[in-house]
Amino acid sequence: QNVFSHVGTLTGIYRFKYKVMRQIRMCKDLKHVIYHRFNSGGVGKGPGTGFWAPMWRVWLFFLRGVVPLLQRWLGNLLARQFEGRNSKGVAKTITKQRVESQYDISLRAAVMKDILDMMPVGIRGSKTVVILQHLSEAWRCWKANIPWKVPGLPEIELRLGGRGFDADIG
Numbered sequence: 099q100n101v102f103s104h105v106g107t108l109t110g111i112y113r114f115k116y117k118v119m120r121q122i123r124m125c126k127d128l129k130h131v132i133y134h135r136f137n138s139g140g141v142g143k144g145p146g147t148g149f150w151a152p153m154w155r156v157w158l159f160f161l162r163g164v165v166p167l168l169q170r171w172l173g174n175l176l177a178r179q180f181e182g183r184n185s186k187g188v189a190k191t192i193t194k195q196r197v198e199s200q201y202d203i204s205l206r207a208a209v210m211k212d213i214l215d216m217m218p219v220g221i222r223g224s225k226t227v228v229i230l231q232h233l234s235e236a237w238r239c240w241k242a243n244i245p246w247k248v249p250g251l252p253e254i255e256l257r258l259g260g261r262g263f264d265a266d267i268g
Contacts, residue, residue: 102153103129121160125153206233 105111106122132149190196213229214222232248239246 102150102157105157117164118160121156124156128152128156202237206237209233 101108103125105125106118111118132152210226210230210233214226217225236246
């Protein structure tokens with residue numbers, strides 16, 4: 099009776115499958131009804147102790163309904179593991195956003211390659227992570243049009259004469 103009425107606490111199943119909350123609530127309600135109606139003494143004493151059949155019935159009917167779903171999900175998971183994802187043979191449409199993000203990624207890789215080529219071989223490994231962090235922070239600031247400030251570095255002012263970055267390119 100204790101196991102059936104405390105499945106949520108004992109297993110933590112509600113974290114993974116929210117549909118189980120209904121069954122957990124029903125079992126707790128049954129537990130309270132049984133304790134209130136039959137138990138006259140302390141917890142675990144009296145004629146209501148060990149009366150597990152109604153709660154067992156709740157979980158049995160839940161499992162009867164969920165087993166076909168679990169079988170299908172497990173079958174799909176195994177098929178995907180062995181055969182890979184089905185891309186349906188349709189190429190994704192090339193949107194402006196995809197082109198721009200691909201350009202951003204290639205630009206980042208080119209900048210990192212240039213920086214790493216200028217560094218001595220001995221310190222490349224230790225400084226790569228720091229450089230990537232600064233690069234991504236600067237990139238986010240540039241995309242959001244906010245100034246990029248690094249503690250300990252002097253302020254950098256770019257004077258473009260009223261022109262934006264794009265005016266230099268074209």
